[in-house]
Amino acid sequence: MTELTWALAQYRTARGIEAGIYADDRIFAAQTFNGLTVMDMLAHWERWEDVLRTMDRAALTPVADAEVVAPLTYPSKVICAGANYYDHADEMGVDRPDPTAEPFFFLKTPTTTVVGPSCEVPIFDDGRSQVDWEAELGVVIGRRCADVAPEDAAQVIAGYLVANDVSDRGVFHRNGSVAAPFEWDWLGHKSQDGFCPLGPGLVPTWLVPDPQALKIRLDVNGVVKQDSDTSQMVVDVHRLIAAASRVFTLEPGDVILTGTPAGVGMPRKDFLRPDDVVTVEIEGIGRISNKVVAK
Secondary structure, three states: OOOOOOEEEEEEEOOEEEEEEEEOOEEEEOHHHOOOOHHHHHOOHHHHHHHHHOOOHHHOEEOOOOEEEOOOOOOOOEEEEEOOEHHHHHHHOOOOOOOOOOOEEEEEOHHHHEEOOOOOEEEOOOOOOOEEOOEEEEEEEOOOEOOOOHHHHHHHEEEEEEEEOOEEHHHOEOOOOOOHHHOEOHHHHHOOOOOEEEEEEEEEHHHOOOOOOOEEEEEEOOEEEEEEEHHHEOOOHHHHHHHHHHHOOEOOOOEEEOOOOOOOOHHHOOOOOOOOEEEEEEOOOEEEEEEEEEO
16 A cells, blocks of 8 residues: 555644654654644644645654643534445445435544544453444545535635444444434444544645545455445445535534445444454555553
């Protein structure tokens, strides 16, 4: 895979959380960032886009033993696209998705699900939970927008990051619900604490020539589970943004998770256990690696 060039990341300092540049597995401080967070920068992205494009990386200062944290603290929305890879639909045994249909979206609660690229992910080890992995390309919005046309969607993207849409299949279906619409517990399924690892940082759009031509891979304890590419998306990045922006206004820092390819655990009843390590890598975007622990 093509290595990450650099990303706009966050790290912990004595002053709190600050933005820095992530490259070569290290954090570099930039004096011009002046203690801002990535969310602060996204609120004025047109200005910071110009600064980052002309940044002299040789002038940056490496930060010794920097603790890299979640790249966004915190987006107002984490919007997830369901069933958006052809190969994933095939493995789940469902009809091939219609690329002209409206995409299916659901939400994750951002302030409690979003964690950093090396944070632990706590799961219930109670016999009911069946926790699965989902490697995903995350799209970060850089400009407030609504009702965006697909051909204009590229203009509202700040960049991309790696995500794992952790999912508890065991709690998803509820028996004895009062009515059919209440049979499916999307909140418990998708929004448990730590169920949205992101990172290692935001890779700006100009470093990603084509978001539909990226290799995406996930392994558990070194065993490859997902190995695909973003050309398998049913609805591409620009049309996902357009569709989401028709539902609600998108704000700077909002994240759209674009779906997962084949290789999830559900079809094989292969689920995560405490002490498992899940690593997700996307070509040119970077790598995250999170250890699973028991709650």
